[in-house]
Structure formats: C-alpha cells, structure tokens
Amino acid sequence: MKKNSKMNMKKLPKFSSRVFLAPMAGITNPAFRLLCKEHGAGLVVTELTSINAIVAKERLLKEDKKKITEFIEFSDKERPLSIQLFGSDLKILEKAVKIISPYADIIDYNMGCPAPNITQQMAGAALLQETKLTREIFKTLVKNSSKPVTLKMRSGVNQPDKFLKIAKIAEEEGITMITLHPRTVEQGYSGKSDWSLIKKLKKSISIPVVGNGDIKTPEDAEKMIKETGCDYIMVGRAAASNPLIFSQINDYFNTGKYKEISPKIKLKLFFTYLKYAKKYPSIKVSAMRMQAMNFSKGCKSARKLRGSLLGVNDVDVLERLMKEFYDTL
C-alpha cells in the first residue's frame, strides 16, 4: 500500500456482526435492508446507484427543493449504511461522491454487475479489463469521499484472471475493503462460485476481504470463513427469501447452534416488511409482490399463491391475499 493512501485512509465503522447483506437491485430497498439489519446483518448495502442519476439531481438539492432521501431512501436505523455506486465518467464520479458521501457510512463501488445495460456504459464488471481507468476511478473516489471507500467485484470477464491485479490497485489507492463474488461475468449465476479465489485474494492483500457467493446456511458461512480466511461474509439470494439467516448465522457463530425457521415464521416477516415498505414512495407494489413470493418460498401451496398474486397492483389487495394465505398455514 502507498504511504499516502494509508495516511488518507478513512476508518471502516464498527460492524455488529461478520455477516453482511449483499446489494441486490430490486430487492435491497430500505424496507428490506432494515428488516435484515433488525435480524442481525452487520452491514447493509443499497442497490447499485447510478452516478449520473445522482448528479442530475444536484441542482434540486442545492436549491433545497429536494432532500437527499428523496433520491436515495434510507433510515438512520440501517446504519452503518453502505451506498453502492456505478459509473466510470471521472468528472461525474467526483461530483457524485462529493454529493453522496456525507450521507453514507461507506461508499461501495460496483465492479461486479454483469448486466449488458451496465457493462455497455463501461461500468460494473466491464471495468475488470480496464486497469488504467480503474486506478483513476479509485483515486477519484478516495480523494473526494468523506467516508471509507470499498469495492465489490467479480473474478474476471471470461476467466478469473483480473481480480488480483485490480485488488492490488485498489489497495494501493486507499480502498479499505474488498468483496469478491468469485464468478466470472460469463458464468452469470451458473455453476458454483469458486471460493479458492477468495482465499487467494485474502493472501494477496492486507485490507479486509468479504467473501460472497452461494452461502445458503450457517454451515456454509462457517465453511467459507474456514476455507478462505476471509474477514467477513456477505449473503445475497438466501437472505432474499429468509432475512432470519443473519440471526441464524450469528447464533451459530456464537453458540454452535441455531433455530430452524418454519415457513410460517418466515412468512410473518412479510407483514413487517410491508409496514416498512409503505413508508417509502419509491418502493413499488411490484417489488412488494416479489418479496411476498420470496418469503413464501418453501410454504405449502406457494405456487398457487404466486398465481393469485400475479398482476396484483394494489397494496391493500396484496396484504389481504397474504393474510388469507398466512391463516391457512
């Protein structure tokens, strides 16, 4: 690590647990994040957020016509909160990080998104091939953020050949923590994530490493830490249908045991989620509906429920259908 960047390095906040909620577009809205936080997530991360969109709102913010929470919704109860950014135009990045970092506890930078609409803008995982530009991005982020900057990435584009180089650059430029989802862009979500790459990463840098990919149970969480030596772990899809996985993992780490969660207990979380979601104008009924389906996974007759939820666009109807379903369990 360069001397300069070490001196300028901003400290990470204290985390209440070693298990973090992964950013998931369409899922990790403020209602879902709060639910996960309440059930033991040590850190929650927003969905990926466009730097262009932030800068486009700058004028309204300056004129005091809008508040930041109208663009990036969050509550203080979620803290520590990591806001994830994507986009590679350096001037826009500089502006966006100056606007947003006072509200975040961590700024996370996305170099993992494989979606063509993101990679075609030279953002997300496409940057894994652009070491020169990547260095400039890290410099810009670290210089202009009032908060620590972290990185989340995949292992490469076609081959897992880029992450170690990028991680070195990140460390040199003052990035404070790196999350690795060890799949290539080409893999998408297929196959299994290659945890041996997390071990390689941990051995090659001295900043904290967050291991991510395919943790479905507390036993998986323990296995990843044992196999890779990573400092923290991050859970995505398994949390989408069971936010209680955070307390299960915490219990397992602390006592060696954890409670099994019945489908009915899991489904009950939906009503708390709905109560929170109703407070945020940006959360659409379609997102609530998707969450209803996620929470009902594993319930008897879940398929029938899904059929009846299709096309429901009214919160009250959604709530009524879910209550009726809950009462049948």
Ligand SMILES: Cc1cc2nc3c(=O)[nH]c(=O)nc-3n(C[C@H](O)[C@H](O)[C@H](O)COP(=O)(O)O)c2cc1C
């Ligand atoms: C629906 C969905 C949306 C996602 N959105 C993001 C995102 O906005 N930013 C990001 O860095 N990763 C995103 N990811 C990737 C996850 O953060 C995580 O790296 C990946 O799902 C692997 O972890 P898991 O096996 O625990 O799900 C998304 C994944 C899914 C399934």
